[in-house]
Amino acid sequence: MMSNPDIVVVGGGNAALCAAITAAEAGKRVLMLEAAPKPYRGGNSRHTRNFRCMHDGPLSVLTGTYDEDEYYNDLLLVTKGKTDEHLARMAIRGSQESQPWMEAHGVRFQPSLSGTLSLSRTNAFFLGGGKALVNAYYRTAEALGVEVLYEAPVTHIELDGDRITRVDFTHGGERHSLSPPAVVVASGGFQGNIERLVEAWGPEAENFLIRGTPYNRGDVLFDLLGQGVQSIGDPTQCHAVAIDGRAPKFDGGIVTRLDCVPFSVVVNKNGDRFYNEGEDVWPKRYAIWGRLVAAEPDQVAFSIIDSKSKDLFMPSVFPPVTADTIPELAGKLGLDPQKLSETIETFNGACRPGTFHPTELDGLVTEDLTPPKTNWARPITEPPFYGYSLRPGVTFTYLGFKVDETAQVQGTKGPVENLWAAGETMAGSILGQGYLAGFGMTIGTVFGRIAGREAAQYV
């Protein structure tokens, strides 16, 4: 193991790698401490698939233009203004310049995947997805002499006044301490830490599924916040979507998403509907359903469709529960057969004739129904009937370090002299609420590079 690195990078995902590569290219000796074992390296970057990229003209796989103002407006829409305009615009402008940098460091792009046409102008997709990107960066970093330790969780970072003086971690069953001149923290949020989620959200969080890595536990985040480093982002909030209730507790990733809600009737465990399933097209609504399901008893819901709708959405990883009658389906889903039949009958009775358009707001609205379904309201009548369970799937948490435009972490009295942060662990500065597809990778890449550059300049 490197005994006297210039820079210790805490974390092993996209932001950590961008920082490590940038610092190594500046001639610095870099040690990366990745908490996960090698097969699970890369944090949530493993599960990503694209990079939201500003471009003033055609750029690589991206056609047309996506300029700074349009990008920023998209960000304002999802965050409802909860952003830091200066940092946000830095990330946005940095994305255009980062795209060629990514290619030069081994990342391969491809046009948007099938079923993601809505992102084809704004997002550059990684060939093979985020794990392929992570693999390429590890190859590049190692070729530059960056040393990577796996299964090396950091247990404590000592803050003495305005300086980091020590990094403690375990590796190979032993405790180690280093006192590097500079430290970059890029170790994600705390969504893998159920106890912390319960503290923040309440006991309901026990029933949440975590879509990404279990290694994002927030240990370094809470350790430093406990020593007076400034935080940003709502500590009680996480970004959650509704996913297949049968998904693994951790790391289910992309395949556990369910896109059937707009064509379905969604009931809670009591068999009652609770929200307008057809409020808007799914890409604009999937993010609110995590929260909606989290508010229902036992944090579970059931999406019911009939055979008319079976092929209208992306295939899901688990086959649906199937039955020839609604009561039978209810039985298989563990719902009260009579209650579910009543709910479906009431819904069916409120549907009105009209033309159904699965890909646009078709205005096929229910009449005298509470809550209403305002689009795609077709009666559930044609067997076989299908049911999927839904649970909240947590993607990331918002709490993070407050940083300035050099990615430097802010302490009680101004910046911590030798500490920088990048990626999800500081994204709350820019993304205070909601989510914009591919923006996490943008923040990680742009600020990862800034953190690497600044740390290297400092050393």
Add this chain to the structure above:
Amino acid sequence: MFDQSQMDSKPSTRIDEARRQIEICNACRYCEGYCSVFPAIMRQRSFAEADITQFANLCHNCRGCYYACQYTEPHEFDLNLPGILAEVRTESWERFAWPGPLARLFQRSGTALALALVLGFAALFWAAQALRPESGEGFYAVMSHGLMVAIFMPAFLLPLAALFASLRGYWRHVGGGQIRLSHIRHALGRAARMKDLSGGQGQGCNFEDEDRFSNARRMAHQAVMWGFLMCFGATASGTIMHYVFNWPAPYGVFSLPKLLGVPGGILLVLGCAELARLKLKADPDLGAKQMRSGEMGFVLLLGFVSLSGLLLYAAAGTGAVAVLLPLHLGAVLTFFLLMPYTKMAHGFFRLAALLRDAADRK
């Protein structure tokens, strides 16, 4: 309460296991850009046995999808698509091979069997020398042209007929229809450039060093394929010169058989050596484990065919010919006779799969 059943048990058959994995791939789609397999998967929502057989033969085992996958072990989804497709693919060759039992025999202990056959046939040729001709030029001084034709004509045509029967079975199984010129153009174009080993963007496969992309395997395979075709062209041109132009061997350096055969043979030798080397470095779990010795046996046999051919040419006019000729011809005979039951069949099945795939593309 609703049961969080997840994926309790692994399916029992290889087809079922492949289907389980393919359904996960179809919900993910990150690998769409690597090869022909993923776009083919994504055109469908449910997968019959025939679909899976077709995907398996379309897969060139470049392994890009394995190393890019979020769901490989230790993840509970435990995906290994190149591995399971390789096993299904081998199973399908065995199933369609005609007559079948031979295929199984070879794939169980390929290297030993190939060696035994080479030696057996070489011995047979030593015996055939008892019928040594009284006159003849070049190789025909060792073995008469008539005897060679009498042995190799059936040894070439019968396996071809058997292969044809296998491919017909495959074509019917995967629901192949009328073949159009555009399909042929598509399939031959992809095969000629080995597009499905290109990683989608020319970076190659993840074969010999985990997730590092490299074109080594693609180049080696190209050397073998083109080398083989050149050697085949050399033989074909010699046959035409013999029968049509009444111009029997031996041929000079600047004749068509030699111009094709010598570089072709060199490409084959180099390509086979490199393929064997890469195979030793690759992770066996991502290929067909039941086929491993059979594959290696085939590569070595093909390498030996070409090497002995080159040596034979170099030894022309010396006493070594009497030893080398039977060895070379014995290896060639083994190679041809076993063609439908060895890795050689994969080329024909791949081409059929590419043809079938062409019909489904827009």
